[in-house]
Amino acid sequence: MKNNYLVIGGAGFIGSHLTDVCYANGKNVIVYDNFSLGKMEYLKQSPNVTVVKGDILDPKALADCIDKYQPEVVFHLAAIHFIPACENDPANALRINVEGTQNVLNATAGKTPKLIFTSTGAIYDPEITSALNENSNIRTGDIYGITKLTAEELVKYHVKKERGHAIIARLFNAVGPRETNPHLVPAIMDQLAEGNWNVELGNLYPKRDYIHARDIAEGLFAISQTELSTELEIFNIGSGTEYTVEELVSLCGEASGSPITIESVESRRRKYDRPNQLADISKMKSICNWSPQRNLRIALEEVWQTEMVEKIKR
Ligand SMILES: NC(=O)c1ccc[n+]([C@@H]2O[C@H](COP(=O)([O-])OP(=O)(O)OC[C@H]3O[C@@H](n4cnc5c(N)ncnc54)[C@H](O)[C@@H]3O)[C@@H](O)[C@H]2O)c1
Numbered sequence: 001m002k003n004n005y006l007v008i009g010g011a012g013f014i015g016s017h018l019t020d021v022c023y024a025n026g027k028n029v030i031v032y033d034n035f036s037l038g039k040m041e042y043l044k045q046s047p048n049v050t051v052v053k054g055d056i057l058d059p060k061a062l063a064d065c066i067d068k069y070q071p072e073v074v075f076h077l078a079a080i081h082f083i084p085a086c087e088n089d090p091a092n093a094l095r096i097n098v099e100g101t102q103n104v105l106n107a108t109a110g111k112t113p114k115l116i117f118t119s120t121g122a123i124y125d126p127e128i129t130s131a132l133n134e135n136s137n138i139r140t141g142d143i144y145g146i147t148k149l150t151a152e153e154l155v156k157y158h159v160k161k162e163r164g165h166a167i168i169a170r171l172f173n174a175v176g177p178r179e180t181n182p183h184l185v186p187a188i189m190d191q192l193a194e195g196n197w198n199v200e201l202g203n204l205y206p207k208r209d210y211i212h213a214r215d216i217a218e219g220l221f222a223i224s225q226t227e228l229s230t231e232l233e234i235f236n237i238g239s240g241t242e243y244t245v246e247e248l249v250s251l252c253g254e255a256s257g258s259p260i261t262i263e264s265v266e267s268r269r270r271k272y273d274r275p276n277q278l279a280d281i282s283k284m285k286s287i288c289n290w291s292p293q294r295n296l297r298i299a300l301e302e303v304w305q306t307e308m309v310e311k312i313k314r
Contacts, residue, residue: 005224006030006071008056008104009078011038013180014118014171017217018075023049025221030069033078037180056100062107071225075116076104079148082181085122086144096148102154109163116223117155119148121172121209121238126274133280134170134234141272155288159232172279174236175299176213177306184245186302188252193308197260199252202268204245207276211239213300215292222290233263238279239292255300256308281300 005022009015015038022029028048034055043049050069054061056078066074079087079097086093101117104155108115124132125139140146155166175185184201191199219237243251246262253260284290 001028001070002072002306003028004028004034004069004071005070005162005186006065006074008032008074008076009038009239009253010075010182011035011040011051012043012077013176013178014213014216014220015075015077016042016178017176018077018220018308019043019049021214021221030065030071032056032065042178049074056103057095058102059106062103066107066111071112073114073116074104074108074112075118075220075224076101077118079118080135081144081145082183083142085181087142088182090143093143093147094138094150097144098150098154101151105154105158105163111285112164115155115158115164115166116220117151117168118220119152119168119170120145120275121154121170121236123149123170124277126277128274129276131278131280132236134236134283141274159293167228167236168232169218169220169223170172170234170236170279172209172211172277174213174216174221174234174302175210175296177302178213179303184248185252185300188249188301189256189308190311192252192256192304193238193256193311197253198263199249199260200263200265200268201245201249202264202270203273204249204262205275206273207242207244207278208248209236209238209240209242209277210248210278210296210299211279211292212294212296215239217293218293219284219288219290222284222288226288233287235284235288236281237284238281239294239296240279242276242278242280243296248300251297251300252304255297255304261289
């Protein structure tokens, strides 16, 4: 139905920001989520936001949802995303990220005008140190990357078989309020909130492209609003700026108003960490007329103000 936008994984970190952006743009949003990590409290309570509790591993529930709401746009964000969780249980990661994506493709085939699948900038070749564009070489080094790359191939095959149009959005490192997985920023912020100003971390040198989750959400929405002449497109969504872990930590310290010291500890170090991962976002800028509006400092200040200050009070 016109104006119905379905966000699969819409109660999670990026999904809940995307739900907000769709809602703010006057869309009827349907959130499909199993709430394994997503939270109801992240979602606006409104007649224009409908929540369907369901699993992407349940093909019938997915098909019923698509048939009932007939969305003109489907965003697929549901996944196991935390790298250690994928490494600890590869079969589960494959089931959710690959089989789950195939279920989404089956449910939308011939029915959904536009499907937007969220992949990752982590599938680009780690040896490339310059900005990564959508044609850069692909080489995955872990289970998470393998599942996302396989899911991308399934999306491409879906388009090749003329089952629908699709867009693959390769996201870089999201930061901001409502993070569900114990990534770097929550790990640092939690230590600061506990009054531990000597922050223990793993490798300090890697540079990453950090982008506010709300900017990612606006980027995904911008894609949904762009008339594309091709049946399949790939877009990077990042900030186009990179920071070392050390720089990130010192910005966290500034956000919390405390001088901090950093210690790199053996137990937290990864054996191999790609040295950097920077997005070239010129395609998103030129085709979707989108660019990020918030820098890393703003994202970290928001996390501190909206989540950590509350935590300290409790
Ligand atoms: N956060 C990042 O930095 C980042 C970077 C690159 C790509 N991505 C991709 O973006 C997407 C969203 O990431 P996120 O950080 O918001 O993760 P998230 O874990 O917060 O969100 C995933 C959501 O999907 C739901 N979900 C998980 N398994 C499900 C299932 N079987 N059925 C139905 N719902 C299920 C969870 O409850 C959660 O609400 C993921 O596909 C992720 O791989 C994220």
